[in-house]
Amino acid sequence: MSDREGLIFRSDYLGDTAAWRALAGLLEDTFDIDVTIMDRLGGPDPTTVPFGWFDETGACIANISAFSMPLVINGAFVRAAGLQSGAVRPSHRGRGLYRNVMEAAIDHCDAEGVEAILLLTDTPDLYGRYGFRTLAQHHFTGPAPTGGTAGQVRRLDMANDADITLLRRLLKARRPVSDRFAPLRQLEMFLFNASLMPDLRLDLIEENTVIAWQAGLDGSLDLMDIVGAQIPSLADIVASLKIEAASVTVRFAPDHLAWDGEAVLDEGEMALMLRSAKDLRPEHPFALPPMAEF
Structure with a gap:
């Protein structure tokens, strides 16, 4: 042509x-x-x-x-x-x-x-x-659950090569975050997106599960993703992060979180x-x- x-x-x-x-x-x-x-x-x-x-x-x-x-x-x-x-x-x-x-x-x-x-x-x-x-x-909103069991938490740093290596290992062996709809593999995009989100917090619970989240203006928990071979309950996540949040927003289907939130159309x-x-x-x-x- x-x-x-x-x-x-x-x-x-x-x-x-x-x-x-x-x-x-x-x-x-x-x-x-x-x-x-x-x-x-x-x-x-x-x-x-x-x-x-x-x-x-x-x-x-x-x-x-x-x-x-x-x-x-x-x-x-x-x-x-x-x-x-x-x-x-x-x-x-x-x-x-x-x-x-x-x-x-x-x-x-x-x-x-x-x-x-x-x-x-x-x-x-x-x-x-x-x-x-x-x-x-949809995203999912509702009251923050209580009564969870707290685990030891460490904040990961995307500027730290050792933390990136740890994230890569966990991402390779992760469980899909939902059975309704979820990627089985997303290693590179997870790391790339994390590097572009200055307000994102990556907290490692018990050295085997990463919680990707942000804090809302009202102190609420905005849950973006979970990386691990097992998915902890939302109550355990809230207890581990020591968040005194009245409400939670989950950005994926919460069928593994032992918690039901209202589905709100995005x-x-x-x-x-x-x-x-x-x-x-x-x-x-x-x-x-x-x-x-x-």
Whole structure:
């Protein structure tokens, strides 16, 4: 096509340092996010397969990346993938480049036997043509439970390499935080998101479970995620963190917390969208944990 003269289509190029830096440049220019901080955290997800157009100078013009994201949905394992890092430089929009990389990524996922593909977007209308549909997400609120058993707690520091190593080990062996809907694997995105959230607190309970949380303006507990082979009750979490909170907000389905909160529909800017051959919509209110957002 004449409007693609001088451009080169590439895929699976994360192993090329120059191409990775070029992709990082596209994402920083588009979203003002420096993804190269992942280098210090152990590197990008090794399952990632990017699809992109590059110009003759080596600049990344358009990209979408697919990565493995196995899920639990309604208590069953689902072989799923996520799409992220979707962008096109303004100078090259309207030429079909994004449609091309999207179709290449979807074809790749289908060829790999992926049952479902997820993406997060603030422009959901753009993806209906590719078979994606929006899933409603909820957060859960209610009184803070009492009577829990406190465990020993230590605060982790994302600037400490030893703490990052510990987090990586726990993330590799974690239990899904919910049976309604949750990733089985989210190591790289958890670390990346944690590095971007200055108000996030990562508290290690009994050296085997990490609680990712924030404090509300009223002193309430805002629970973002839990990393561990076992999920403690919310009462034990509150007791361990020594929080005198009247209320709790949980940002994922609380079916493992021995606590019931009111499900409140989220109306944020970002929509979670799913493409699948069969209806995999969760049967009960749920949310993708913020630490797994991509």
